[in-house]
Amino acid sequence: MTGPEGGARSAQFYGGEDRNAYLHRAWMRRGMPDHAFDGRPHIAIANTASELTPCNSHLDEVAQSVKNGVYEAGGIPHNLPMVSIGETTVRTTAMLWRNMAAMAAEELLRANPVDAVVLLGGCDKTIPALLMAAASVGIPAIVVPGGPMLNGTFRGQPLGCGTDVWKLSEEVRAGGLASDVFRSTESSMIRSRGHCNTMGTASTMAFMAEALGMTLPGIAGIPAPDSRLLEYSHATGRRIVELAREGLTPADVLTKASFHNAIVALAAIGGSTNAVVHLLAIAGRVGVDLTLDDFDAIGEGVPLLVNLQPAGAFLMEDLFRAGGYLAVLREVRERLDPTAITVAGRPLVDELDGHQVWDRTVIRAADEPLLPDAGIVVLRGNLAPSGAIIKPAAATPALLRHRGPAVVFDSVEDLRARIDDPDLDVDENSVLVLRGCGPRGYPGMPEVANMPLPRKLLERGVRDMVRICDGRMSGTAYGTVVLHVAPEAAAGGPLALVRDGDLIELDVAGRSLTMLVPDEELRARKPAPAATAAYASPRRGWEQLYVQHVQQADTGADLDFLVGATGPAVMRESH
Template identity: 45%
Template sequence: METGSGRLRSARWLDAPEEVGLQNRAALRAVGLDPKPGRPVIGISNTVSDLNPCNSSLSGQIEAARAGVVAAGGIPVVFPSISLGEDLMKPTAMLYRNLLSIEIEEMVRAYPIDALILTANCDKTIPGAIMGAVSANVPTVLILGGARPPAEFNGERLGSGTDLWKALDERRAGRMSEENWQAFENCYSCGLGACNVMGTATTMAITAETLGFTISGASTVPAGDPRGLSFAAEAGRTAVERAHHPIRPRELVTEASLANALSVVSACGGSTNAVIHLAAVAGRAGISLTPIALQEAFKKAPVVTDIQPIGKGLAQDFDAAGGVPTLLRSLSTLLDGSTPNVQGRTLAEVIEVAETPARVIRELEDVPDDVPGGLAVLSGSLAPDGALIKVAAASEGLLVHHGPAVVFADYDDMRRRIDDPHLDVSPESVLVLQGGGPVGGPGMPEWAMIPIPGKLARMGVKDMVRVSDARMSGTSFGTVVLHVAPESAVGGPLSLVRDGDVIALDVPNGRIDLEVDPEELARRRTEWTPSPSPHVRGWVALYRNHVTQAPQGCDLDFLQALGPGTDAFIEPVVGRS
């Protein structure tokens, strides 16, 4: 791959001798582009789809980015890219995140692209785009579509996802009529854009800016805000500059920038999903996120934001308070200020001109000493390779808990029995869901927030300890231990849990244990066999055969880098097609 400010990568296509160069130049002229020597080709991914309202807000920004590229002397080439929308894709968009990353990498490999502008918004599109960019390692600028406008219900602004789960709890407890449930649905579809709380989409947008992939201040601009067009045009101009003077993804994704990103995730009370995505991004750069590194970041960075699902504000309030630059300013004493962004500015330079924290972003020094970080890492006999809990969204009284397990073999079993009035369950029970991991899901769906059993919900029970190898939506809340590794589908200890087994949760000491005699567990292990998969072909079969566990980011094993500084990206032979 070309480096420095010398020959453009696209020159291998466009300056090729005889008929090869002629054919390639003619192909660009056929679609109205002018492949003059020295003009960099900037690939712009289009993830807009009617199946994904989160990303449909990006249409105008794509055109603004195209104009920015032209104004800076580049050649914009827009190409389609798979659109991952969490609402309609089943069992989960996570199953296809790695496919998106492959698509980005292979589009760069096959075409004369000098730099990338990637569009993303719904949560899996952001890490998938970054993962592909890190593997291809051409200069990349990320454009995000922003949060959808909040609807109102009964005079209150609705937070996407979070208020849906609250309404569902009310309905299951018999406190919301069918008429109100329908009224809630009618106002819930409130326009284009991503979830407007600190769910995975907003968390990953903030993370992308912290890593340096976006124009400074751009990641949290709400959908439809005119500033989004200005930032997109700036992204176009920046991509052309970076094509001539590269700052590559693997210069942005470093141990220092990843540590910054983890601290930011903790401080904004962000989604647990961000940990898996950052582990996958790190793996593409040959970096391993160890449990120690995770725990250090989470312990040193308390929650400084007041955004749903753990607070009261919405994503629009976060942006109005100064967005990521202001959050970084609040955390400045915890961060490495030397890390760069795609504009060539250091994090310290971004912080220097940021607004003073106010409203929904607090100064770090104003946070009481007893406020924890947003997340915590757990390990123990039930999760030898680790698990996570979103402490900021859990009930304090359940952070240390002993209780008997109520086990669901899979998602269908849980949905079938959770409201059975004869289910042997009490508020002290620990709800356990098996079969929700990367292999078992497949794709590790957002099933971990098991609903409160119907008979307990009607009694007024609001929260219980829940344990799973699945994920949960970043918009969710509750005392949920998730990402248990190894997962049950590959024979992890979670597969051996039976009804009545005592599970001990001790978040302050980072433990989740199964209190069953080792000899009994050994006996159960001899009886355990993996369930046969119906997936014998296609993407899902490939995924199940090669996906890693949650601590490694649920990436495909053959996509991970061999180590820091390694580059397995092989350029194609440019000759006659």
């Protein structure tokens, strides 16, 4: 690409001598030299930095390193702020806005005079949203993950953000930890910039971006305060200019083979269940035929190698110290598809040579895993005709086959009002069921599936129960939790028909989730009025659009009119 005649997108805005080209160049000059418009690649830096997204608050510094690399390689960088959503702070749930963020990013990338884009994300939904957008637009793209925060400690022990929130808060409810001591852990838990330092959704999606081939190999998992993140960001700036000239697009990288590798990686790292819904959505944008059953089939038999919370003991800084993500992938190399390439232009498997494990307590050998089979399991049955998932690595083994009576909650509010009622008819054999938390019902699939246990059972020492929900759970959470039940209750799924006392049978090995109620009785039942009254019924704005068009969890919970790609064609001129 040597000039406007080379076919660059930006040249369609800046090339020529007519009035429109004049307007575009003149308004963009503001200190730019003439040679900025001589056909050099114009690079967008899709930046989700925000002080209200605390995990992404440092991304302006990262963006500057990307800019430096772009300039050095002969490109013209442009900071392009994006919709930023922080999982810990927004209400009702960050997942409600993943699709909006993806749609906004897609439209801005298509509308502006850019030839390629660097995607800066960190907190849970920002990387998936940006990847969905880039897949739909189809211009060259690279992800730069913001990186995890440094390790925290409490009373000499590792303190994992997210995971230990759940543990410590349950200890407070059980009476084993004073509330003022619990509060005192806040500063030691969150002690630096960066996203969660457990294998939560943010860490998982950074690794998924690398497994998919959408990052420079080796960047995922570098702690946010580590200067090597800026070094990789600079190199990414250089590489995106090369990609703009080469024309390698997300469609060339995001193949069925790359999704195969991501699923293998998801099991090996003990990654978040949220990756399932995000990978399905990304695949839908790029046109890859990925299904829920692929997660079960490809992930089956993949060992859990990463000893990180919530499935293990260590934190993200330890994983990086122990050899990092590529060292983990090297342990399962024979399970990877060798045809998948990365944005570096080479097969992912070729990037694994030389990456060693330096601490086997953190990264296990494939023949000495934490668990021999850590893949996400897909469950089906009359309670989940379109599927539900469970993460065995985070569950109690004794509960992976269980039969018990249902204790049903019709909404999150109902759960909060009654879970600690001493008269609640519940014991450790019960199955807690929460409905109305799916894409449509809440809306947005909140992370509430890992329901708090009843106080009276906590006081007796119970720390896990079978829980079933049509919502999600945090990647930092743990427990025997069946989630993403599809169809959700608000979409007419059988979860709406469950009643207190119904026997429910979970058989993870048998891949089944069954309500032991005769079919004829189920056909005669109507959804509980209290549940239907609690379903979302927005009257305006994004929530109304979302509820009308969101798909179910088993296909990625994207909006039906956003599935697929529109491409990078420049919009019609308006001047």
